[in-house]
Amino acid sequence: MTVTVTDVAARAGVSRSAVSRTFTKGGTVSPEMRARVEAAAAELGYRPNPLAAALKTGRSGLVALVIDDAANPVTLAAQAALSAALEAQGRRAVLVNLAGETDPARAAARLGAYHADGALLVAAQLPAEVVEALRGAGRPVVQCFPHVVEAAAADVAGIDNVRAGRLAARKMLARGYGRPAFVGGPRTWAPMQERLAGFRSVTRSRDLELQVQWTEDVSVEAGQRAAEKILSRGGADGYFCADDRLALGVLLALEEAGISVPDEAGVVGLGDIEMAGWPQFRLTTLRMPLEEVTQAAASRLVALIEAPGGDPELAAFPCQFVERGTLRAPQA
Incomplete structure (x- = not known):
């Protein structure tokens, strides 16, 4: 049975409005009355209805x-x-x-x-x-x-998407990968463009040609298709994937192509989702704060x-x- 304001008021020996003021932020009620109402509410198991409160105060919590x-x-x-x-x-x-x-x-x-x-x-x-x-x-x-x-x-x-792209590029290039690729999408998403901008700023400063492969969505399947397209053009040896799900797809495509990771190709993701740490993936990535x-x-x-x-x-x-x-x- 639902406990109502009327039940609490009867148990505390106060008016319904006193109960309402007790549970309304900013409501005027004496410390003694507040204590009586709160004790009665706890005894009965009463919980204020936020939607009902919204009708009275304009604030629902x-x-x-x-x-x-x-x-x-x-x-x-x-x-x-x-x-x-x-x-x-x-x-x-x-x-x-x-x-x-x-x-x-x-x-x-x-x-x-x-x-x-x-x-x-x-x-x-x-x-x-x-x-x-x-x-x-x-x-x-x-x-x-x-x-x-x-x-x-x-x-x-x-x-900070631009900073994330720069960090991925610097870590990748420090490991000796010199044919970088970016996998991200959709192309219209501002964070994807920003991650690419950060990554590209570092590869451009090293005079490295960067392959860019956009995806229509963010999924393992999309990452796999993107890697297959890059491989059909001669491949890359370092893949920065703007989302971990894309990175997992890239790893699957590289495995299917017989390319050893990390010896022949490196992969960096972004997100640090749970699957990134699974033993079959062990994905190096950027963890979101x-x-x-x-x-x-x-x-x-x-x-x-x-x-x-x-x-x-x-x-x-x-x-x-x-x-x-x-x-x-x-x-x-």
Whole structure:
């Protein structure tokens, strides 16, 4: 049986409005009455209804976690980390899956139905116009690991993609690989372009020709097809893959072609998903600073909920190089 405000009021010997004020942030109630109400609520197992509170105060305490790719390991990890970060700040997360959504007005309406105080977007495949509609729906929005970065118009928390590309190139070239290739996509995603720009800045400074192979999506199969295309053109000896799933596909293609990794070809990924550490892959990769990014995103959103306005902020964190088994040892 559901415990109601009326039940708590009767047990504590107070009015319904006193119970409501006790569980409303900023509500005026004496310390003695608060103690009586909280004791009665604990005894009965009462939990405030955030949606009911939203109708009264305009604040629900809920934050929408908007995703569009539940199969993405980074999305799943970010979802868990963001939920924990919000919980630590007195907020509760509600999942909103907009996979396949292309209509801006419908997307904004779906988000509005949850009465959330704000939204965290962990959605790499939503069209730019849908993202813009969510940002203009009358509640604070922070993008986490976005694929469209417009720092002048949006609050964003993610990784320093250019720096990540440079780090991958420097580590690869230090191991003696001199015929580099970049595998990434989709081509329209800003972070992919930034990772390429960072990687290319280093290879260009060494006067090295760089092969670039774009993919239509981010998957193991897409990485495998990309590597096969590069191999059909003569191949490369160093592959920087802008996502670990692409890197796993490249490894499979190289194995099928009889190319020894890391002796004949090296591979570096980005993300450090769980599969990257499996014994059959042992992928050398760049680890995303998930904890730092999600903490920054959650803190920024809560700040915007409490005090709307101000200039948008961009928080970009460096990746960490994770040595496993797909690059040779550094040259002396």
